[in-house]
Amino acid sequence: MLTQGEDVEAQALRKRGWSISAIARHLGRSRPTIRAYLNGERVPGQRRRSGADPFEPYAEYCRLRLDAESGDPHVWATTLFDELAGLGYAGGYSTFTRALRARGLRPVCERCAHAGGPVEYVRIEHPPGVETQWDWLELPDPPARWGWGKGAHLLVGTLPYSGIWRGVLAESEDQPHLIEALRAVGERLGGVSAEWRFDRMATVCDPGSGEVSASFAAVARHYGVIVRICPSRRGWRKGSVEKANHVAAQRWWRTVGEELSPGQAQGTLDEWCRRRGDIRIRRIDGGRVSVAELARREALRPLPAQAFPAVLEVERVVSAQALVSFRGNFYSVPPxxxxxxxxVRHRLGSGVLEVVTAGGAVLAAHERAVDHAGVVIEAAGHVAALEAKVLAARARLGGGGPCPHKTRRPLSPAARAEADRLRGTGVGAAAAPVADFAAYAAAARPLTPGSSVPDARP
Structure with a gap:
């Protein structure tokens, strides 16, 4: 490969009349190389590929994924690289990004190009095991089959010393869902830190004063943690979890398929955190250490044996089979x-799930199954009552099954008699012929002796 300077020198020497052999000896290159550059077959500064381009078979897939109309032009290159690796791409990440730039596959977004500006922050020291940062991430447009409306919610917790983070999907951001998700994330992180840091969410504190609410203070005492509230309009104070939110939204949520259930989506997030998030390399004390290795240095306390007994309740519509759905399972109610x-009510830490009416009356109680197991939990009394009701309804309709539709049913004698009557009155049939006009004249004029009716016919 010739550099820009060597190419300029070769072109100048050629114009002076030097032969290709003389130029090759002068520059220490081979004659075919000099000839290719002089003839414009090769470009200075670009090395000619010795073999087939490993990216070429995947170029069309990347173009479709980054298309501004049908694809996602903002998908991260790391996410796209993970997808190609799953499809068999064997090249490195730097080779992949260079191929994206060389081919111009990512369109330019004018809105993003002119947004933002330089921002300065203060670096905060985070000793191991001291702080866990928490935040809700609102996820728009969940799959329709979830039945969660226009938005899902992800509680993200991160340990800023190591940078490890985990998230748990929730249907709502109310306090019972928050308490349940706090324990679920703690189980994934491996324990409880000394402090929990939140922004001014209403389920934790008073948004105006920042004072911890009495209901959440009981939760903090149960887990033995100190609650720290970020100053007003200082979201950067928990920048570690903010960055985790950004990664979760871009590298995971943007790729969640419509066919996934909430349990399957949660599984893909946990798998991504283990396989991708925990292998990130951080520089600590001049060395390079993975996030997983740093996480083992976090001095976390074990979680309490029992969850905080918050009562979680969601609304569900009873199906035609007298079932209600909850966390990927179905539970029966009376017909x-x-x-x-x-x-649907559940006290955290207990194994019982209750179905209650709008007035608060308990309609059914079941042993709660493992979430997203896809099982149907039915009480024997509910099944028997539903069968009895269905059979009784069929008996009232004249036996089991619908009426036969291919049985011959000729006209009854009464129907035929009515049809004959209608034919006789001319209803529904052709009218009877009109009588001759002479008959009408005879009926209108009384006859006298010797009188005759004139012939009215022409």
Missing amino acids: GHAGEVMG
Whole structure:
């Protein structure tokens, strides 16, 4: 490969009349190389590829993924690289990004190009095991099959010393869901730190004063942690979890398929954190250490044996089979409530799930199954009552099954008599012929002796 300077020198020597052999000896290159550059077959500063381009078979896939109309032009290169690795791409990440730039596959977003500006922050020291930062990440447009409306919610917790983070999907951001998700994330992180840091969310503190609420203070005492509230409008104070939110939204949520259930989506997030998030390399004390190695240095306390007994309740519509859904499973209720809205109540730490009416009356109680197991939990009494109701309804309709539709049913004698009557009156049939006009004249004029009716016919 010739550099820009060597190419300029070769072109100048050629114009002076030097032969290709003389130029090759002068520059210490081979004659075919000099000839290729002089003829414009090669470009200075670019090394000619010795073999096939490993990126070429995947170029069309990347173009479709980054298309501004049908794809996602903002998908991260790291996410796209993970997808190509799963499809068999064997090249390195730097080779992959260089191929994206060389081919101009990512379109330019004018809105993003002119947004933002330089921002300065203060570096904060985070000793191991001291602080866990928490934040809700609102995820727009969840799959329709989830039935979660226009948004899902992800509680993200991160340990800023090591940078390890985990997230748990939730249907709501109310306090019971927050308490449940706090324990679930703590189990994934491996324990409890000394302090929990939140922004001014209403389920933790008073948004105006920053004072911890009495209901959440009980939770903090249960887990033995100190609650720290970020100053107002100082979101950067928990920048570690903010960055984790950004990564979760870009590298995971943007690629969640429509066919996934909430349990399957949660599984893909946990797998991504283990396989991708924990292998990140950080520089600590002049050395390079992975996030997983740093996480083992976090001095975390074990979680309490029992979860905080918060009562979690969500609304569900009873199906035609007298079932309500909860966390990927179905639970039976007595018949006669199809289409009604019921509350599904569960006390954290217990194994019982209750279905309650709008007035708070317990309609059914079941042993809670493992979330997203896809099982149907039915009480024997509910099944028997539903079968009895269905059979009774069929008996009232004249036996089991619908009416036969291919049986011959000729006209009854009464129907035929009515049809004959209608034919006689001219209803529904051709009218009877009109009588001759002479008959009408005879009926209108009384006859006298010797009189005759004139012939009215022409």
